[in-house]
Amino acid sequence: MCGIVGYIGQQGAAGILVNGLRSLEYRGYDSAGVALSDPQDGFRIIRASGKLVNLAGKVDLTDPTPLGIGHTRWxxxxRPTEENAHPHRSGDGQVVAVHNGIFENFLELRAELKAAGESFRSETDTECFPVMVSHLMKGGRGFREAFREAVGRMKGIYALACLHASDKNRILAARSGPPLVLGLGEGETxxxxxxxxxxxxxxxxxxxxDGDLVExxxxxxxxxxxxxxxxxRQVHTIPYDPVAAEKGGYKHFMQKEIFEQPQALSNTLLxxxxxxxEAIPLDLPFTDRDLxxxxxxxxxxxxxxxxxxxxGKFLIEQLSRVAVEVDYASEYRYREPVVQPGTLIVGITQSGETADTLAAMKEAAIRGARTLAxxxxxxxxxxxxxxxTILTHAGPEIGVASTKAFTTQLAVLTLLALKxxxxxxxxxxxxxAELLQGLRELPAHLERLNALEPKIVQWAHRWKDxxxxxxxxxxxxxxxxxEGALKLKEISYIHAEGYPAGEMKHGPIALIDKTLPVVALMPKDAHREKTLSNLQEAAARDGRILALVTEGDTGLAGxxxxxxxxxxxxxxxxxIVYAVPLQLxxxxxxxxxxxxxxxxxxLAKSVTVE
Known part of the structure; x- marks a missing residue:
């Protein structure tokens, strides 16, 4: 949630900031803004509510000012208004800041600062930070010292970037929770x-x-x-090509990422x-004895x-006979989980920054669990x-609704279960041997699914209302x-529910009538006959059944x-195969x-607050 971009160098910052914020739109936001250093007025702050295009229309992208920070706010x-959009400035206009996260003690700080004569313009928790920095500097502290002390006063989670009007040569930033990444260029940062x-x-x-401050x-x-x-801190060289983050001729990133799944799976399995x-080469730091x-x-x-x-629970229990619990990360640490000797906690997160998942993994580690991401x-x-860590190697996923990250996670979980x-x-x-051969064939199977898109478009026309x-x-x-129900809810706003087919008669069957589409997943497996029986019950109540079956299965005629x-x-x-048509x-x-x-x-792509 929210996005921060900052630049200091020789180029004009305005275009870099706006284009950078555009590439962070996937994180979710409802307003945006930039602050550009100004030699006469301290700062030019430009903000807008709504989509980034509203901000871009106000910003001169050719502005040569070489220092600035920008933000998309969730x-x-x-409220999501222009007045509450970031960046926020201090009452004297000398300090500006952008912030991802939540200051849990902002009401206390706000009251303290008001009592000291400071004023506020917005309803946000963020504004207390630049006001606090300015207040501390009035007491004789330098910018860096005041910034560091203000960070120490904040309780909660935050990623911060801050500028001072009289200091045109640096940006100060801090991280405690939401991610921040530095980019190192030649004569620019x-x-x-x-x-x-x-x-x-x-x-x-x-x-x-976490806990880093940076100049x-x-x-x-x-x-x-x-x-x-x-x-x-270690300098990483990122292998992603910038072109991989562009739409490449597709109408939407989500469509592009659905069709990238054959290549993404190939990269995952490489x-x-x-x-x-031979043994499964997952390159884990655990010995076979540890496992x-x-x-x-x-x-x-x-x-x-x-x-x-x-x-993953199904696969791991079937192949290794190790008992598996699957928890919502947001619930795990609040239920006093029982972590016994010999417990491994596996955190699954596309971004690696999901706050609830990170907190759950940390809680389990404190209780003695081994940890795997x-x-x-x-x-x-x-x-x-x-x-x-087992990396999925799916490549950049920009669409908020996950597609290729999901199918590559399933492939990794299969490999982990085998290991x-x-x-x-x-x-x-x-x-x-059967599963490894099946994994080798998966990218080709997913390529074949592309030919089914016209049929799925017909379904979409029939059921869009x-x-x-x-x-x-x-x-x-x-x-x-x-997952299919979640995808439909996320992007079409149609109410949808997913159920085990055997549970249909324990409640959902009451909803079935001639207006209800029932999407049934029925591969040729040990469950096929039972699922067929459930579908016959739905058809008897006029349910409109859309079935995904194995090639050559004619058992659903009528x-x-x-x-x-x-x-x-x-x-x-x-x-993995059945997920793709549901995405489409x-x-x-x-x-x-x-x-x-x-x-x-x-919705936001990376949920970095609880």
Missing amino acids: ATHG FLASDVVPLLPHTRRVIFLE LTREGARIFRLDGSEVQ NRLPLDG ADLTRIHIVACGTSWHAGLV ICNVMGSTATRQSEA LGEAKGTLDPRLK ATDFLYLGRGPCYPIAL IAEDVLELPAIHPWLAP LAYHIAVLRGCDVDQPRN
């Missing part, structure tokens, strides 16, 4: 909430740690801690599929990643605070029913109104309904 304290805004300018980046100058950056001590009975000694696995995640975890972003907080099964001695060699959907699945496809035949695949890999169905229904597919209302 409203938490105060960048700051952003993600690597994507930095890629057109540099691939040399530093990921700030950005044209020559580079100095990182220090709250006590003033200087620290060094060098991880052994031949001739064999595991007695329980806790998977924590949010949203789509939680659905991936549910599929499944993540898409090298150098993110999740990868740095975990003992082990655990090897270590535990529970993995049948024949089954291992429905007010409710019911998704049904069994076994490892039950979480895919949940029951389903529409049937989509999908490539035959090992049943335990079916979730949600996408095309949303487009036909005129929805903002890449930036659905009220």
Whole structure:
């Protein structure tokens, strides 16, 4: 949520800031603004509510001013108005700041500052920070000292960037929770909430740690801690090509990312599929003995990643016989989880910055669990605070509704289940060979799904005006029913629910009538006959059944109104194949309904606050 961009160098900052904010739109926002250093007036602050285009229309993108900060805001304290948009300035106009996160003690600080004679213009928690810095400087402190002391007064989570009118040679920033990344150029330095805004300018980046404060100058950056001590952080070279973050001729990023899944899966599986009975090469810091000694696995995640975890539970328990719990990360640390010796916690997060998932992993680690992150972003907080990481290598995912990150998470979980099964001695060699061959064939199967898009577009035209959907699945496809329903809700705003097919008669069957589309996932697996029986019950109550089946399965004739035949695949890999048509169905229904597919209302790509 929210996005920060900062620049100090030789180029005009205005265009860099606005274009950088444009690449952060996926994070979710409701207003935006920039502050540009001005030699006469201190700062020019330009803000607008609504979409970034409203701000861009106010900013001279050719402005040569070489210093500035920008922000896209997700409203938490105060309405999404221009007055509450960032940047915020102090009462004397000398200090400006942008902020991601929440200052939990802002009411106390606001009261303290008002009692000292300071004034406020907005309803936000953020404004107390530049006012506090200015107030401390009036007491004789320098900019850096006042900034550091103000940071120490803030309680909560934050990413901050701050400027002072009389200091044209530096940006001060701090991180405690939401991500901040430095970009190192030649004679210029960048700051952003993600690597994507930095890629057109540099691939040399530093990921700030919690508790880091940083001074950005044209020559580079100095990182220090709250006590003033200087620290060094690793410089990473990011392999992403900036072109990968562009739409590449597709109408929306989400559509592009759906069709990138064959390549994304190929990248995920590269060098991880052994031949001739070799061990799964996951490059983990755990020995086979460490893995064999595991007695329980806790998977924590949010949203789509939680659905991936549910599929992972099925795979890990089947292949390794290790008991798996899957928790919403937002609930995990508040239920006093029982973490016994031999517990591994697996955090699944696309961005590596999801606040709830990070907090859950930290809680489990404190209680003695080993830690593993499944993540898409090298150098993110999740990868740095975990003992082990398996990167999904999905590439940049800009659309808020996750697609390729989800299917690559499923592929990684399959590999992890195989690895655990090897270590535990529970993995049948024949089954291992079947699954590895199925993984090799997956990218080609997903390529074949492209040809089904015209059929899915027909479904979208037929069902775009429905007010409710019911998704049904069994076994490892039950979480895919949940995911399909979530995708439809997220981007088309149609109410949808996912259920295990066997649970239909325990409640949802009351909703079935001739207006309700029932999307059924029915691969040829051990659950097929039971699912068919459930669908017959739905058809008997006039339910409008849309079925996804294995090629050649004609058993739904006379029951389903529409049937989509999908490539035959090992049943335990079916979730990856069956997820893609549901992504396309949600996408095309949303487009036909005129929805903002890449930036659905009220949602953010990286949820960095609780």
